[in-house]
Amino acid sequence: KQWYQRRVAITAGVCAKGLTKKEFFRLPDPFAKIVVDGSGQSYSTKTIKGTLDPKWNDHFELFVDNLDCITIQLWNQRKLKNKNGFAQSAFLGCARIKGQYIFRMRDNGCQRLGLHKLHMDDDEVKGIIVGKSEGVNSLT
Numbered sequence: 001k002q003w004y005q006r007r008v009a010i011t012a013g014v015c016a017k018g019l020t021k022k023e024f025f026r027l028p029d030p031f032a033k034i035v036v037d038g039s040g041q042s043y044s045t046k047t048i049k050g051t052l053d054p055k056w057n058d059h060f061e062l063f064v065d066n067l068d069c070i071t072i073q074l075w076n077q078r079k080l081k082n083k084n085g086f087a088q089s090a091f092l093g094c095a096r097i098k099g100q101y102i103f104r105m106r107d108n109g110c111q112r113l114g115l116h117k118l119h120m121d122d123d124e125v126k127g128i129i130v131g132k133s134e135g136v137n138s139l140t
Contacts, residue, residue, distance in 0.1 A: 014045075015055040016074055016115070018127040019092050028076035030054045030092055036062055037069045047077040052127075068099035072129055073118065093125035094118045
């Protein structure tokens with residue numbers, strides 16, 4: 001598999017909009033976890049305190065090919081159970097991008113991806129992830 005993978009630099013002006021407010025008195029402290037499914041590659045953004053509309057400007061280098069899928073998961077840092085696991089109530093939503101679309105993204109400007117559940121029994125989610133795709137560059 002290694003011989004046809006490409007290294008991709010993603011400088012992401014990524015934000016989420018309209019996340020679900022799960023607590024009455026407090027807003028979530030969201031962060032994003034970016035995973036290349038099945039590869040072991042995983043990156044996390046900084047936590048943004050008290051917002052339903054977080055914005056991140058991070059740089060990731062990923063090895064992907066046309067068959068890979070990238071999952072962007074949003075989590076509430078304050079609701080995490082412990083270092084080894086995620087509490088169900090901490091999950092804010094996720095979006096998936098197939099590898100074949102990653103390489104097309106740099107020509108299409110901003111991408112809007114609707115959030116959905118990761119598992120059927122997850123709490124209800126809403127909102128979107130918006131990414132500025134001009135930072136997607138093939139490095140090899």
